[in-house]
Amino acid sequence: MFIVTCDIQFKDQYKEELLTLSRALIAHAKKSHGCLSFQLLEDQEHPGNYVFLERWSKRRDLIAYIESDECQVFMQRLSEMMIANTIIELHSIELTEENGFEKASESVAESIVASP
Numbered sequence: 001m002f003i004v005t006c007d008i009q010f011k012d013q014y015k016e017e018l019l020t021l022s023r024a025l026i027a028h029a030k031k032s033h034g035c036l037s038f039q040l041l042e043d044q045e046h047p048g049n050y051v052f053l054e055r056w057s058k059r060r061d062l063i064a065y066i067e068s069d070e071c072q073v074f075m076q077r078l079s080e081m082m083i084a085n086t087i088i089e090l091h092s093i094e095l096t097e098e099n100g101f102e103k104a105s106e107s108v109a110e111s112i113v114a115s116p
Helices: 012-031 059-066 069-081
Strands: 002-009 035-042 049-056 086-098 101-114
Touching: 002 059, 012 035, 012 049, 012 069, 049 059
Parallel strands: none
Antiparallel strands: 002 049, 002 086, 035 049, 086 101
């Protein structure tokens, strides 16, 4: 499984546009093959800070989603609204069954920094 986190900060005047665009992107992602979950979370202590939290079954499904027109258009517009570098982390997790519970046996993280 692959878990993606994307921390973003944006200009206040873009909040409604960001939320509208994010709703459309999330709907598209959830229809994409291999998407297990996709959320946008707001930082309650820091207004204007949001985190995308995504779970994908396979890396190739995540890549196909990232390369989709909908995602590319969103990322282009997002880059125009950001006020700070965006940190995107990709975690690869192998799940195993032990005593009836799933546990992470391995986690490898890759980070990408996107500039406004």
